[in-house]
Amino acid sequence: MLDALRGVDDPELHRSVVDLGMVREIKIDGTEVTVHLALTIAGCPLREYFHRVVPERVRAECPEVTAVQVELSAMTDEERTEAVGGVRVTVPRVGESGSRTRIIAVGSGKGGVGKSTVAVNLAAALAAEGHRVGLLDADIWGFSVPHMLGATGRPTIVGDLIMPLDAHGLAVLSIGNFLPEEGPVVWRGPMLHKALEQMLGDVHWDDRDYLVIDMPPGTGDVSISLSQFLPNADFLLVTTPHESAERVALRAARMMTKVGLRLTGVVENMASFVCDDCGREHELFGTGAGTRLAELLDVPLLARIPLEPACTTTGTPTVLAHPEAAASLRFGELAKTIAAKPSLLHRPLPLFT
Numbered sequence: 001m002l003d004a005l006r007g008v009d010d011p012e013l014h015r016s017v018v019d020l021g022m023v024r025e026i027k028i029d030g031t032e033v034t035v036h037l038a039l040t041i042a043g044c045p046l047r048e049y050f051h052r053v054v055p056e057r058v059r060a061e062c063p064e065v066t067a068v069q070v071e072l073s074a075m076t077d078e079e080r081t082e083a084v085g086g087v088r089v090t091v092p093r094v095g096e097s098g099s100r101t102r103i104i105a106v107g108s109g110k111g112g113v114g115k116s117t118v119a120v121n122l123a124a125a126l127a128a129e130g131h132r133v134g135l136l137d138a139d140i141w142g143f144s145v146p147h148m149l150g151a152t153g154r155p156t157i158v159g160d161l162i163m164p165l166d167a168h169g170l171a172v173l174s175i176g177n178f179l180p181e182e183g184p185v186v187w188r189g190p191m192l193h194k195a196l197e198q199m200l201g202d203v204h205w206d207d208r209d210y211l212v213i214d215m216p217p218g219t220g221d222v223s224i225s226l227s228q229f230l231p232n233a234d235f236l237l238v239t240t241p242h243e244s245a246e247r248v249a250l251r252a253a254r255m256m257t258k259v260g261l262r263l264t265g266v267v268e269n270m271a272s273f274v275c276d277d278c279g280r281e282h283e284l285f286g287t288g289a290g291t292r293l294a295e296l297l298d299v300p301l302l303a304r305i306p307l308e309p310a311c312t313t314t315g316t317p318t319v320l321a322h323p324e325a326a327a328s329l330r331f332g333e334l335a336k337t338i339a340a341k342p343s344l345l346h347r348p349l350p351l352f353t
């Protein structure tokens with residue numbers, strides 16, 4: 001019976017209820033079974049999940065069982081600390097040596113060029129390729145990821161570990177999940193540094209394959225902190241074809257090298273418009289900006305994403321809502337390009353060092 005329960009995972013901690021020490025008692029009375037589980041938090045929103053999954057699992061493993069009762073209680077503080085402590089030990093923190101999570105930081109010079117759109121769709125496209133992906137919205141002042149993914153709830157906290165939200169198969173966390181809807185963020189450098197440290201270290205990212213980070217535009221305290229926490233991050237710079245965006249992106253790239261971030265490649269967003277009727281691609285805002293910027297920075301132009309009216313849809317990333325759209329196909333190619341290169345160009349920009 002214990003073996004049957006080994007197949008039941010705590011959906012937040014992603015560990016078997018047996019390994020987490022949640023199984024308190026198993027009573028067998030003929031062909032009827034009662035399982036008592038101690039949950040990590042009282043009033044756990046996952047009660048319904050356990051009432052459904054435990055009987056399913058037991059019946060699948062032991063077909064002779066005719067009835068399964070599930071009783072739930074809550075762990076004590078000490079028991080919870082021990083259970084969560086076990087999770088921490090086996091899962092290295094993101095950015096620590098031993099963590100196999102590849103960090104993809106998505107930044108831009110100017111705001112509004114589609115950095116969050118690229119981060120969200122890249123994360124979803126990587127997940128669609130079968131990778132386990134986390135998405136951290138570090139755009140402290142302009143967070144938009146909760147809205148874009150419909151992940152506006154509050155995260156659960158187990159012991160001192162924060163559980164990211166689940167949205168479309170992505171583990172997601174934004175500063176917006178801790179703040180009132182329209183609340184302002186008035187944080188100075190040291191507070192920001194601490195908040196970011198917590199969002200990387202105290203969140204149960206669970207050894208994901210990728211953690212995509214939506215950075216704030218430009219460079220500043222957040223970029224400096226992240227360069228310290230995550231020196232091996234792959235950094236993608238998003239720009240649009242507009243000359244002004246290109247200039248600002250170039251300046252941002254220079255500043256990034258000064259804080260030690262390493263640029264991996266350029267993504268040109270809103271690069272063109274693909275006509276539904278004739279299928280032709282029109283360069284509405286001029287050509288060559290992404291290529292020029294990539295050449296100047298001596299990094300590859302990783303993708304050119306066309307304008308996509310459906311990109312404004314909120315709640316579901318375009319790659320999932322409209323997988324056939326031209327932009328979605330390019331996001332898919334971008335995900336493949338990134339996944340195909342286990343370690344992209346980890347080196348300082350030659351021009352500016």
Ligand SMILES: Nc1ncnc2c1ncn2[C@@H]1O[C@H](COP(=O)(O)OP(=O)(O)OP(=O)(O)O)[C@@H](O)[C@H]1O
Pocket residue numbers: 108110111112113114115116117118139142143144216217269270305306307308309310311312313327
């Ligand atoms: N390829 C695209 N086609 C059409 N609309 C797009 C595209 N990319 C982004 N957008 C739209 O442009 C607006 C700005 O995008 P987004 O919020 O991703 O930019 P950002 O660079 O993250 O901005 P900020 O720095 O202010 O957070 C959004 O309304 C988004 O839906």
